[in-house]
Amino acid sequence: MRETDALANARREMEICNACRYCxxxxxxxxAMELRREFSAGDLSYLANLxxxxxxxxxxxxxxxxxxxxxxxxxxxxxxxxxxxxxxxWPRRFAxxxxxNGTIVSLVTALGIALVLMLAAGLVDPDxxxxxxxxxxxxxxxxxxxxxxxxxxxxxxxxxxxxxxMGARNFWRDAxxxxxxxxxALGIALxxxxxxxxLGGGGHGCNDASExxxxxxxxxxxxxxxxxxxxxxxxxxAFVYGTLFGWxxxxxxTSVPVLLGTVGGLLLLVGTVGLFAMKLVDDPMPAxxxxxxxxVALLMLLAxxxxxxxxxxxxRGTGAMGIALAVHLGVILSLFVALPYSKMVHGxxxxxxxxxxxxxxxxxxxxxx
Amino acid sequence: xxxxxxxxxxxIAGGGNAALCxxxxxxxxxxxVILLESAPRAFRGGNSRxxxxxxxxxxKPNDVLTDAYPEDEYWDDxxxxxxxxxxxxxxxxxxxxxxxxxxxxxxxGVRFQPSLTGTLNLGRTNAFFLGGxxxxxxxxxxxxxxxxxxxxxxxxxLSLNLDDGAVRSVDITYRGFPExxxxxxxxxxxxxxxxxxxxxxxxxxxAVDNFVIRGTPYxxxxxxxxxxxQGVASIGDPTQCHxxxxxxxxxxxxxxxxxxxxxxxxxxxxxxxxxxxxDEGEDVWPKRYAIWGxxxxxxxxxxxxxxxxxxxxxxxxxxxxxxxxxxxxxxxAAKLKLDPDKVQATVAAYNAAVVPGQSFDNTKLDGxxxxxxTPDKTxxxxxxxxxxxxxYPLRPGITFTYLGxxxxxxxxxxxxxxxxxxxxxASGEIMAGNILGRGYLAxxxxxxxxxxxRIAGQEAARHARN
Numbered sequence: 001m002r003e004t005d006a007l008a009n010a011r012r013e014m015e016i017c018n019a020c021r022y023c024x025x026x027x028x029x030x031x032a033m034e035l036r037r038e039f040s041a042g043d044l045s046y047l048a049n050l051x052x053x054x055x056x057x058x059x060x061x062x063x064x065x066x067x068x069x070x071x072x073x074x075x076x077x078x079x080x081x082x083x084x085x086x087x088x089x090w091p092r093r094f095a096x097x098x099x100x101n102g103t104i105v106s107l108v109t110a111l112g113i114a115l116v117l118m119l120a121a122g123l124v125d126p127d128x129x130x131x132x133x134x135x136x137x138x139x140x141x142x143x144x145x146x147x148x149x150x151x152x153x154x155x156x157x158x159x160x161x162x163x164x165x166m167g168a169r170n171f172w173r174d175a176x177x178x179x180x181x182x183x184x185a186l187g188i189a190l191x192x193x194x195x196x197x198x199l200g201g202g203g204h205g206c207n208d209a210s211e212x213x214x215x216x217x218x219x220x221x222x223x224x225x226x227x228x229x230x231x232x233x234x235x236x237x238a239f240v241y242g243t244l245f246g247w248x249x250x251x252x253x254t255s256v257p258v259l260l261g262t263v264g265g266l267l268l269l270v271g272t273v274g275l276f277a278m279k280l281v282d283d284p285m286p287a288x289x290x291x292x293x294x295x296v297a298l299l300m301l302l303a304x305x306x307x308x309x310x311x312x313x314x315x316r317g318t319g320a321m322g323i324a325l326a327v328h329l330g331v332i333l334s335l336f337v338a339l340p341y342s343k344m345v346h347g348x349x350x351x352x353x354x355x356x357x358x359x360x361x362x363x364x365x366x367x368x369x
Numbered sequence: 370x371x372x373x374x375x376x377x378x379x380x381i382a383g384g385g386n387a388a389l390c391x392x393x394x395x396x397x398x399x400x401x402v403i404l405l406e407s408a409p410r411a412f413r414g415g416n417s418r419x420x421x422x423x424x425x426x427x428x429k430p431n432d433v434l435t436d437a438y439p440e441d442e443y444w445d446d447x448x449x450x451x452x453x454x455x456x457x458x459x460x461x462x463x464x465x466x467x468x469x470x471x472x473x474x475x476x477x478g479v480r481f482q483p484s485l486t487g488t489l490n491l492g493r494t495n496a497f498f499l500g501g502x503x504x505x506x507x508x509x510x511x512x513x514x515x516x517x518x519x520x521x522x523x524x525x526x527l528s529l530n531l532d533d534g535a536v537r538s539v540d541i542t543y544r545g546f547p548e549x550x551x552x553x554x555x556x557x558x559x560x561x562x563x564x565x566x567x568x569x570x571x572x573x574x575x576a577v578d579n580f581v582i583r584g585t586p587y588x589x590x591x592x593x594x595x596x597x598x599q600g601v602a603s604i605g606d607p608t609q610c611h612x613x614x615x616x617x618x619x620x621x622x623x624x625x626x627x628x629x630x631x632x633x634x635x636x637x638x639x640x641x642x643x644x645x646x647x648d649e650g651e652d653v654w655p656k657r658y659a660i661w662g663x664x665x666x667x668x669x670x671x672x673x674x675x676x677x678x679x680x681x682x683x684x685x686x687x688x689x690x691x692x693x694x695x696x697x698x699x700x701x702a703a704k705l706k707l708d709p710d711k712v713q714a715t716v717a718a719y720n721a722a723v724v725p726g727q728s729f730d731n732t733k734l735d736g737x738x739x740x741x742x743t744p745d746k747t748x749x750x751x752x753x754x755x756x757x758x759x760x761y762p763l764r765p766g767i768t769f770t771y772l773g774x775x776x777x778x779x780x781x782x783x784x785x786x787x788x789x790x791x792x793x794x795a796s797g798e799i800m801a802g803n804i805l806g807r808g809y810l811a812x813x814x815x816x817x818x819x820x821x822x823r824i825a826g827q828e829a830a831r832h833a834r835n
Contacts, residue, residue, distance in 0.1 A: 019627035019689040022421055022501030025482035037687045059507055060500030062418050062625050066411050202499050204480050211507035213480075366683070 090166030102293020112334030224271025230264025380552035385415030387797025390822025454806030478508030562590020605802025612662025615766030643711030650748030
């Protein structure tokens, strides 16, 4: 991690926090901070990515603005996190995609949709795009050939997975622990990811918009997270059906892929729209406003993925199916492409940071008695 | 907007823990309540926003406290720190009541930290607020708003107009504009006067210009002075305050906990002349840190310097300010703006006087001492010779003052003739001197504020509703 203004400010704040330690009951960040007295760039990157942005520490802080020290850990870490996303991006030259990320993700989405529409119109008989199709196996492929779907999906998603893995490796080299994580640490980190324990403010929830605590953010994120994975599971099931068993989409309403996708899509929609709505009413003080774009763009992209999927399900027997399918696949393509250059990377670095925390769980705080 | 035409059941002067406990209790008892906080919203909560825990008696472990802390041990601790400067009946009542406050606190939004890892070993005696005192204050304000307590920020009480032993009206400034309010009962919970430098100057002279006030700049003692001027009985030594050694680079006000420095027992402390002046290793730090404010206040320019070497540096909590660091003592002295020759001579004399041979143990009185110095260092004395060398400038930091109003066990304020005022109650720092007349016991101020806040709220509501 390079020495930047955001990093210097994070170090200043951590040195003050480390002399106070009142917030140690909120989340993993403060116990992790207490293990050291000096903060390397890698340490700060680790702590910033460990922060789940619950804002408990901001409202509890006796040094928060307008105090002359102006301690605002959620905002400071958010600013630093954004820099770490660029820092660890792979390939390196794509780092600048994290500047004005909201615009870029939106553009990718627009281009993705347009591209698939044009390809659909170009690859098959344009008439197929507008014709009403019966809901029978293979009807989707009359609009977009299976090979095109599979090739594009595998290529883009495959590249994204590699890019995410390389990012994780870059983070781990810069901000990972000295020890190798054991199986117990892996288990703890996984549990923390799946439960979002650190969005619990020590068991009482987050300060979503004010001094009041609530579990809203945590539940909405859960809806989004599990909704996303149910959708992903639906896609994987469909892929297996198609390639291994030769069962072609679309599937019946009671089939596994449709059930998973419908429940997942609804959850994803609720989570993303809810989290977006929260941004409208949030206290702006503990948030880095200039990073709002990246947040909102990803939320909207995920919401679109869910929404277009559900629309496709509703319209698949009508003349609008062709366009609905192309738009949905365009959104999915955009998601696959944008994945390693969107706020989605926070999941990778957060998980890695939690793994480091779990690896260091038995270390003793420095100073004090 | 305060309602000039209304007679409130209970008016609370102050906006910290004691004020909030009184306000919430009175409101829950059915009274109409107005709370006047002199600070703006962002700095509400008085010194409570800098606190962290509450000392509570308990007979067996519970979800926030380990082991047991029985009444007699609590009382012994209080007796020891106050040197008997306490009121046993009030103190024991407070101690006993402290065991029953958790349910009420939690019901009104306060959250506790399950167990403590860092700082002082207080997990047995003290319950820690999750996020500290400001989080507690926030929780109480949320509750107060929900209950319909009228809360005014930027509102200072100028005078509680006593007539024939009862408050008849209350003069305030509301956002700078004078108003007069009426209430059936009044609770004075507006803290001490340590932030009133002019008042402090009467006792300490111009030395106060070199004092650091650890807490809120809004504890100016206006209500306290107003009451004492109107024949309310006082308690506590008017000249005394709780003074600790702080990093001299601390802000004048509101630096809170982070500016404290625990380096003294593992270092030597010299004054501006480069001379040592007190035994740095007299006792373990939690028992000694409260005398160092006074010691430094008695030195020229009220400043001192803690000096240690690389061996001692990892032994204490990090301060919020980086240590001043140098490879040689002469260089360090120069950076601290001390006479390098004098500092080197002091360290050389100290090093020569260290009695070698014992094993060093920072966790107890280890008996490592010097011999033949004036003053000697009687524990943790090790030669200062391993570079780099570290130094911290120190100043007296004022936590609170002891002067207060005298109260009885019903939190009623007593007049000089010994009679309780008809409708005036007090809670928190403004009356803590009744129980803690001297010294300091971690988390006890919050105990007094909570216990007496609840009594004052209860009594005021009952009196107002009758």
